[in-house]
Amino acid sequence: MRLLRMLLLAATACFALSAHADDDAAATRLTTLLSQAQTMTARFSQLTLDGSGTQLQETAGELALKRPGLFRWHTDAPQEQLLVSNGQKVWLYDPDLMQVTIQSLDQRLTHTPALLLSGDVSKIRENFEISFKEAGEVVDFTLKPKAKDTLFDNLRLSFRRGVINDMQLIDSVGQRTNILFLSVKMNESIDAGQFDFKVPEGADVIQE
Structure with missing residues (x-):
């Protein structure tokens, strides 16, 4: 974490211990909130801005998630796309x-x-440095990836009354993606078939 000899060393040590404790507290709080949703469905609206704040794209859609690692992310037409994972393939x-x-x-x-x-969620501490702030019913978490080869440099997760409300990702060139979650439902039964995909007849297939 980016953090008269004896006095300076003592002060630095105290700060490092405090920062580590704060990071652990933030990770524990975030893990608890995420663990509450073993399944989740929602609508979303997504806005992407470049580094100067100019709008690049605005989309909407719906999602379904199930732990561990199952997700379906469908963006509405006219920019329709479907992202599906069964936990092994995407x-x-x-x-x-x-x-x-x-x-x-x-x-x-x-x-x-x-x-x-x-x-x-047990891997959150391994992957991120985490801080948080709380104001009334809203808790904001800021996550900074520890690895270098990541899709984003900074991610903010916001919860309202214990439910995910929005997410913001910022990449290395300052491009921001804001995602607002709407009509969130947690821990309801989800058809497992949503997390598998059959290639439509006639579609081109690219294996990576």
Whole structure:
């Protein structure tokens, strides 16, 4: 974590211990909140801005998540896409191009934002430096990946009354993606078939 000899060393040691304790407290709090949702469905709206704040894209859709590692993320037309994972494979389907990309699921939470919400919460401490602040019914967590090869440099998760409310990702060039979750439902039964994908007849397949 980015943190007269004896006095300076003593002060530095005290600060390091405090920062470590704060990080552990934030990780414990976030793990508890995420663990409350073994399944989750929601609508979402997504807005992407470049480093200067200019809007690049606005989309909406629906999602379904189930621990560990199962997710379905469907973006509405006219920019329709479908991202599905059964915990081992990930399918990205673009119906306009009639193209399916298939790859093995990278289990690192830093490589798939959907996996952060549906993956193994015990790995959060391994993957991120975490801080949080609380104001009334809202708790905001800031996560900084410990690894270098990640999709984002900074991620914020916001919970309202214990339920995920929104997420913001910032990448290395300052591009921001804001995702607002709507009509969130937790721990309801979800058809397992949602987390598998059959390649449509005639679609081009790319294996990665």
